[in-house]
Amino acid sequence: MNRPQWAPAGIDVSRPSAAxxxxxxLGGSHNFAVDRKMADEAIRLWPELPHIMQANRSFxxxxxxxxxxxxxxxxxxxxxxxxxxGNVHEIAQRVNPEARVVYVDNDPVAxxxxxxxxxxxxxxxxxxxxxxxxxQIFEDPAVKSLVDFGAPVALLLVAVLHFVPDQDDPxxxxxxxxxxxxxxxxxxxxxxxxxxxxxxxxxxxLLYQRTPTPMTMRxxxxxxxxxxxxxxxxxxxxxxxxxxxxxxxxxxxxxRMVGYAGVGAKT
Numbered sequence: 001m002n003r004p005q006w007a008p009a010g011i012d013v014s015r016p017s018a019a020x021x022x023x024x025x026l027g028g029s030h031n032f033a034v035d036r037k038m039a040d041e042a043i044r045l046w047p048e049l050p051h052i053m054q055a056n057r058s059f060x061x062x063x064x065x066x067x068x069x070x071x072x073x074x075x076x077x078x079x080x081x082x083x084x085x086g087n088v089h090e091i092a093q094r095v096n097p098e099a100r101v102v103y104v105d106n107d108p109v110a111x112x113x114x115x116x117x118x119x120x121x122x123x124x125x126x127x128x129x130x131x132x133x134x135x136q137i138f139e140d141p142a143v144k145s146l147v148d149f150g151a152p153v154a155l156l157l158v159a160v161l162h163f164v165p166d167q168d169d170p171x172x173x174x175x176x177x178x179x180x181x182x183x184x185x186x187x188x189x190x191x192x193x194x195x196x197x198x199x200x201x202x203x204x205x206l207l208y209q210r211t212p213t214p215m216t217m218r219x220x221x222x223x224x225x226x227x228x229x230x231x232x233x234x235x236x237x238x239x240x241x242x243x244x245x246x247x248x249x250x251x252x253x254x255x256r257m258v259g260y261a262g263v264g265a266k267t
Contacts, residue, residue: 012109013032013034014034015034016034016035016037016038017035017107017109017110018081018107018163018215019081019082019105019107019109019110019113020032020035020082020109020113021035021038021039021042022053022081022082022159023035023081023082023084024036024039025039025049025050025053025054026053026054026057026084027084028082028084030082030084030113030117045203046203052240052258052259055240055241055259056158056159056190056240056259056261057086058241059158059188059190059240059241059243059261060086060088060091060156060158060188060190061086061091062243062244062245062246063156063158063188063243063244063261063263064088064091064092064154064156064188065091065094065095066233066244066263067092067154067186067188067263068091068092068094068095068096068099068154069095070186071152072152072153072154072184072185072186073092073096073098073099073100073151074099074100074101074146074147074148074151074152074153074154075088075089075092075099075100075101075102075153075154075156076101076102076104076137076143076147076153076154076155076156077101077102077103077104077156077158078104078105078131078137078155078156078157078160078177079104079105079106079131079157079158079159079160079161079163080103080104080105080110080114080126080156081105081107081110081159082109082110082113082114082117083103083113083114083117083118087101088101088103088156089101089118089121089123089124093123098123099123100123100124100146100147101123101124101125102124102125102126102127102137102142102143102146102147103118103124103125103126103127104126104127104128104129104131104137105126105128105129106128106129106130106131108128111126111127111128114126123146124146125142125143125146127140127142127143131157131160131164131173131177132164132168132170132173134173134176134177134179134180137177138180149180149181149182150182151182151184152181152182152183152184152185152186153181153182153185154185154186154187154188155177155178155181155185155186155187155188156187156188157174157177157187157188157189157190157226158188158189158190159190159191159192161174161189161191161223161226162191162192162215162216162217162218163214163215163216164216165214165216166216170226171225171226171228174187174189174226175228175229178229178230178266181266182266183266183267184265184266185265185266186233186263186264186265186266187227187230187263187264187266188261188262188263189223189226189227189261189262189263189264190240190259190260190261191218191223191226191259191260191261192215192217192218192258192259193217193218193219193220193223193258193259193260194217194218194219194258195219195220195258217258220237220260223237223260224237227262227264229266230264230265230266231264231265231266231267232262232263232264232265233262233263233264233265236262237260237261237262238260238261238262239259239260239261240259240260240261243261243262243263
């Protein structure tokens with residue numbers, strides 16, 4: 001296939017990327033035919049998928065707006081994917097123009113796209129690092145120059161932990177990510193779940209075996225363990241669209257969203 005002019009050099013355009021598939025679900029333009037083919041196949045099997053992905057993105061918006069409103073001006077978005085409309089820096093800087101954002105991803109596809117898109121964006125940087133190795137993030141010179149870890153930080157783990165398999169101990173990774181954060185910091189998490197529609201969830205996981213980042217859906221009880229040691233902000237861990245919905249329409253069958261979201265405070 002022909003490589004689009006915007007596609008960074010070295011990106012494999014023949015294999016679907018979870019980050020680009022997600023971009024397609026959100027109506028973005030940074031995806032290839034192979035990504036759209038996989039996404040369309042998934043939608044045929046599970047027509048609600050775009051709505052689920054958009055609900056997750058809406059949680060990101062609401063949680064960032066909430067945290068910025070609590071006075072937090074530093075955000076570390078781990079597993080940030082490809083920037084699209086309503087990015088973290090755009091949301092946070094509407095509340096506080098001085099807000100700073102670090103975008104982190106271990107997917108070279110997402111990192112390459114992010115650096116191209118955010119090259120001229122003030123108050124933000126892009127880092128290639130893996131959440132399973134927190135020192136890669138905290139010791140990165142770009143992170144250290146932008147974030148003061150003596151002040152509260154918002155750690156965003158939105159739609160990323162389900163790409164960490166059980167054998168890599170994602171609970172330990174989250175604890176290690178939280179350790180350097182000072183009191184007053186918050187952690188926002190959303191996670192795909194096998195609750196609600198287990199048959200469709202299993203099929204969806206099989207589709208993601210085609211990408212470099214297979215998916216592991218977890219139960220609500222398992223997802224709650226990621227908040228160990230943190231104080232959950234009301235309404236707690238809930239189906240994604242039910243976390244402080246504000247003016248967003250709430251799916252009356254929110255349990256069908258097969259995902260949970262919550263924000264925890266470090267005290």
